[in-house]
Amino acid sequence: MHDLKESIQFIKGVGPKRLKYLEKIDIYSIEDGLYFFPKSYEDRREMKNIADTKDNEKITIKVNIYESVQEKSIRKGLKIYKIPIKDHTGVACAIFYNAPFTKDIFKEGDRIYLHGKIKKAFGEVQIIHPSYEFIEGNTTTVNSIIPIYNLTHGLTQKDMINLSRNILHVYGESMYEYLPADTIKRNRLCDIQYALGNIHFPSSPKVLKIAKYRLVFEELLILQLGLWLIKNKFNNNQKGIVFQKQKECKELIAALPFTLTNAQIRVLQEIETDMKSEKIMNRLVQGDVGSGKTIVALIALYKSVLNGYQGVLMAPTEILAEQHMDSAKELLEPFGLRIGLLSGSVPKRKKEEILKQLEAGHIDIIIGTHAIIQENVHFKKLGLVITDEQHRFGVRQRSILSNKGTNPDVLVMTATPIPRTLALILYGDLDVSIIDELPPGRKKIKTHVADETKRKNIYHFAKKRIESGRQVYIVAPLVEDSEHIDAKSAQELYLEIKENYLKDCSVGLLHGKMKSSEKDETMDRFKKGEIQVLVSTTVIEVGVNVPNASIIIIENSERFGLAQLHQLRGRVGRGQYQSHCILLNYSKSPLSKERMEIMEETNNGFIISEKDLELRGPGEFFGTRQHGLPELRIANLFKHINILKQVQKEAEILMNEDKTLSLEKNSALKNRIIHQFGTNIQELCL
Known part of the structure; x- marks a missing residue:
């Protein structure tokens, strides 16, 4: 071996x-x-006769060379080498450009296979720069199914x-075969040697299908089992904190200026059950834009503090962290909670004071960005860890934060809706809760798609809304102009809006390259209404809440994914006013048209996410690497959804029988999982 x-x-x-x-x-x-x-x-197996060929089709032909190679100079630097060929139905010629080697290798009387594109021109049949193999040799790329690699x-x-x-x-x-014999039998899989041989060189489409099914199945099975091993480690091998006090939480809920939706109440009950048990909570809360995930998180944090523990909420941007800070103070400070903010823009002296108070237990809840996972951040008694917009953080970052306490409960939130089956893979180490209901009274955001010819009218419409007291977001895909990308930049757009379309309005600029202090000041002025029009990049995508903003105009909308467009659209529609999302689409492609129609037709984030997966594929929608998972080489989480469902059934059978895959018959599979996930999972498999 x-x-x-x-x-x-x-x-x-x-x-x-x-x-x-x-x-x-x-x-x-x-x-x-x-x-x-x-x-x-x-597929190069089907042979064609010269007489049956059609212009522009790719074909394989079996021919004789009946004259020597002809060389012809067309212009300086370009020579054509023409090889006269024939079969029993007619004559043609193989054309090669700037290929003097053809005179040495092709001889009159040779019999060859050719594969290439047919061109009918100048009264003759030509096959342009074809692949070739001599019939007397060992054929490998002609008369067979040929793999094409990236x-x-x-x-x-x-x-x-x-x-x-x-x-x-x-x-x-x-x-060696590492899938258990029972798994292979139950799921009618071919063996690994057959699969690898025929995925590269299949003898027929049927054989290719059999090989591919096996390899997709094993890849998804390894992914699912690896995640479940992590989950079982958290759930079974360690005891978590038992949180008990409930009465005061009910008082907090009763004090809210609005009524929770049935979906929020259901998810809170699921969180409550987790927090009361000895099991370490490891739960994902999915909810569409505006569904009210933040209030659920704040109630959970409040429960943690009532039980004598501290809580932490980590957000991916300073803007979102500050917004959470404002919400937490408004809701929780009247109940006596002490809340702190930790981010890159907090001055050094103030940061040092916050760190001392946090370690001493004088801060109940700390809210911040990646600054929270720095080594110098210590808690006195951490009980609950919450990360917002989970897709922005990897498994490792979540783990670092959790390790700042002794087995704290973990709650992660995302406003990127993912179908439940896919969520079980992407967040397989988490239990999944879904807030699938919007608060009552929310007006549906009207979405309109327009091309450049309507641009002037759109900005006139925006100006009328500004005059009636509303505010406007304008989003660009780039920060600065680029020679390589034909799209508007935020800086270019800012000048154009300020000097032309909305020159009588107060216009601000916001993008990721600005200093934190500048971003904070700009966002604060927009929230206060001092800025009427905010030209921005996607830094406003996550969580920004300005109820008075009722219009969002997205320039070059064809350059954004559907899920991202949906997130951006969610920046408006947060107040009492009718809101509009206007997508300026400069692409003429049918695919772009289809994508924009989806945005016009639905405000349902789950439908949009499924369509986004279907049209763009998971590689663009969410790379597995950012989740700390093995890279998928052949499986596609959208296209292979039916195989994924079958895999999840098989994984359940295996885990019910052998929760740590310790049986001899599962040892090869276990080693494969360790190999694919790396050393991070090895200790979980022991």
Whole structure:
């Protein structure tokens, strides 16, 4: 048996130069090469006769060369090499550009396979720069299904095909089976050697389907089991804090100036059950924009303080952290709670004082940004950890924060709605709660899509609303102008709005490159109404709450994902006024048109997220790396949703039978999970 961890340099044909190119696409070991899957395939099995070919189609033909190669100079720097070919139905010619080598390798009388695109021009049938193989040789890329790999500059498809063949020839049988026999039987999976051989070089579409199913299944199973092992570690191996006081929470809820929705009450009960038990709470609260997640978080923090513990709320931006601070003070300070803010912009002396008070237990709840996870931040008695907009934080950051206490309960929130099945994968180490109801009385935001011809009218409409006392957001995709991207920048737009469309209004600028103090001042002036129009980048995407803002205009909306557009739209519609979201779409593509129509048709974040996944794919929607999970090489969380459901059933069977995968029959699978997740999970599997 060969060691699959050996360097790829030991494979025939891999020299120092090619090794560098392979490392650029993350192929370092033999196993990396085995698991570097094709992105698509080209079926070259069906042969065509010359007489049956059509213009612009890609075909494979079997022909004879009936004359020697003809060289013709077209202009300076461009020569054409024409190879006359024929079969029993007609004649044609293979065309190569600037390819003098053809005179040495193609001889009259040779019999060859050619694969390429047909062009019918100048009264003849041409096949342009085709792939070729001599019939007398060992054919590998013609008359078969050919893998197409996603490569970097310096590597050709032929290089990668030869590499894959050489790896499979020498090492193919060294890949041991790590799925349990029962799992393979229950789910009718092929074995690993069959799967790897046929994912690279399938003999038929049916064989490819069988191989791909196995590899997608195993990848999702490893991901699901790894996350459940983490979850079981939290749930079963450690005792959490038992929070008990309830009465005062009811008094707080009764004092609210509004009535909680049924969805908020349900989620609070789920949190209450977790906090009362010995189990460490590890719960995700999903809720659409404006569904009221923050109040749920503040009630949970209040419960923690009532029981003699401190709480922490971490947000991804200073703007959102300050907004949470304002909400917490308004709601909780009347009940005697002491609340602090910790972020990068807090002055050094004040920060030192906050850190002392926090460690001494004189601050009940600390709200802040990434500054909270710094080493110098210590709690006296941390009981509850909350992170807002979970997709902005990785598993590791959440873990660092949790480790500042002794088994504190953990609550994470996101306003990026994800279908429950996908949430079980992305947040598989968490229990999932969903706030699927908006507070009563909220007016639906009217969404309109327009092109550049309507731009003047749109800003005239915005001006009329400003004159009636409302405020406006204008969002640009870039901070500064770019030579490479044809889109409006916030700085360019700010000048254009200030000097042209809304020159009589107070206009402010906000973007991520500004100093924290400048951002805070600008946002504060906008909240107070001193700024009527705020030109911004996506820094306002998360959580900013200005009830008087009733219009958001998003320039170059085609450059944003649907879920992001939905988040941005949620910045308006927070007050009593009818709100409008105007999407200026400068793209003419059918895909862009389809995406904009979805935004016009629905305000439901879950529907929008599903469509976003479908149209853009999970790679863009959410990279798995930011969640601290293994990278998906072949599985697609949207396209393979049915396989995912089957995987979750199988994972449940395995975990019910063997919660830590300690049985001998599961040892290979367990080792594979440790390998895929890295050392972070190893201690959880012991």
